[in-house]
Amino acid sequence: MATDDGVPKGRHEELAPAKINLTLHVTGQRADGYHLLDSLVVFADLGDRLTLTPADAPALHVAGPMAQAVPTGPENLVLRAAASMGVALDIRLDKHLPAAAGIGGGSADAAAVLRGIVALRPDMGLPTDQGLSLGADVPVCLRARAARMRGIGEQVDPVEDLPPLHAVLVNPGVAVSTATIFRSLARKDNPPMPAVLPVWGDAATLAGWLAGQRNDMQAAAIAAAPVVGQVIAAIAATDGCLLARMSGSGATCFGLYADAQAAGLAATSLARPGWWVRAVRLR
Ligand SMILES: C[C@@](CO)(OP(=O)(O)O)[C@H](O)COP(=O)(O)OP(=O)(O)OC[C@H]1O[C@@H](n2ccc(N)nc2=O)[C@H](O)[C@@H]1O
Numbered sequence: 001m002a003t004d005d006g007v008p009k010g011r012h013e014e015l016a017p018a019k020i021n022l023t024l025h026v027t028g029q030r031a032d033g034y035h036l037l038d039s040l041v042v043f044a045d046l047g048d049r050l051t052l053t054p055a056d057a058p059a060l061h062v063a064g065p066m067a068q069a070v071p072t073g074p075e076n077l078v079l080r081a082a083a084s085m086g087v088a089l090d091i092r093l094d095k096h097l098p099a100a101a102g103i104g105g106g107s108a109d110a111a112a113v114l115r116g117i118v119a120l121r122p123d124m125g126l127p128t129d130q131g132l133s134l135g136a137d138v139p140v141c142l143r144a145r146a147a148r149m150r151g152i153g154e155q156v157d158p159v160e161d162l163p164p165l166h167a168v169l170v171n172p173g174v175a176v177s178t179a180t181i182f183r184s185l186a187r188k189d190n191p192p193m194p195a196v197l198p199v200w201g202d203a204a205t206l207a208g209w210l211a212g213q214r215n216d217m218q219a220a221a222i223a224a225a226p227v228v229g230q231v232i233a234a235i236a237a238t239d240g241c242l243l244a245r246m247s248g249s250g251a252t253c254f255g256l257y258a259d260a261q262a263a264g265l266a267a268t269s270l271a272r273p274g275w276w277v278r279a280v281r282l283r
């Protein structure tokens with residue numbers, strides 16, 4: 001909320017939704033080491049919550065059930081995002097997403113700060129690199145709706161008409177390093193998705209198509225954290241599960257279901273000590 005002359009006023013709230021890679025094809029590697037990706041990315045109706053207040057000096061207050069997993073200093077991506085725009089904000093971060101979990105929590109938080117700054121300061125535009133220098137997932141998280149992500153993350157093409165999609169997210173409480181999993185990939189030149197994506201009429205059709213696609217980081221993540229394989233098997237065994245797969249570099253995995261009731265029942269049956277389990281709607 002800002003006055004007409006662009007002077008910041010008041011405070012602004014943003015949701016930083018969880019990012020899910022329904023597919024994650026690793027198709028090459030650049031000379032600088034970054035990997036080329038082709039990924040169908042969607043977002044949950046669940047995420048971190050940020051409250052941004054213009055301030056004289058940057059400040060960060062982290063709260064919420066996952067607060068302990070994230071840094072509270074200037075290395076936190078929310079402070080880095082604000083600093084990259086040259087804006088001083090007092091930021092309250094209610095952390096609900098597990099960190100280092102393949103669901104882009106840090107990137108989603110950074111993107112939410114960039115969106116929030118533009119809302120507070122209409123005189124400012126988004127960074128020309130769409131936040132890529134903060135993290136490869138930030139450009140897609142800026143959109144926070146279904147998209148096809150390519151390049152190292154800078155090419156984001158909207159995917160419209162996604163069918164209603166319900167899911168369960170399961171994280172077994174093991175942090176997985178994105179850099180480590182990328183480094184340990186056996187192959188880095190896998191095929192991309194088809195040039196033109198189909199239009200899927202319903203969740204079952206989409207899941208059937210996804211079954212022929214891949215997450216090329218999944219095998220390496222299971223090798224590093226075998227519990228990921230147990231999570232996928234447990235999700236796949238739930239009633240009505242249309243597809244079970246890992247998101248990003250792990251360790252969070254998802255199951256797809258035709259409706260909210262099936263996803264809710266699956267979430268209940270997947271409860272285990274130390275597992276973070278949530279039923280969500282994807283879009
Ligand atoms: C793998 C993905 C898939 O969506 O998700 P997560 O597992 O992180 O959620 C992303 O590409 C992760 O994006 P993000 O977590 O923002 O990556 P960055 O902070 O930029 O980079 C973390 C590490 O991963 C490597 N990296 C990242 C992206 C990419 N296309 N190629 C890479 O090799 C970088 O070399 C770096 O060492």
Ligand SMILES: Nc1ncnc2c1ncn2[C@@H]1O[C@H](COP(=O)(O)OP(=O)(O)O)[C@@H](O)[C@H]1O
Pocket residue numbers: 069070071075076077078098099100101102103104105106107109110176178248249250
């Ligand atoms: N706001 C933030 N939320 C989560 N992690 C953050 C944040 N700021 C910095 N980090 C750091 O970024 C790393 C990657 O976290 P995250 O983005 O959640 O994982 P992933 O890349 O697997 O999706 C964490 O290990 C954490 O130390």
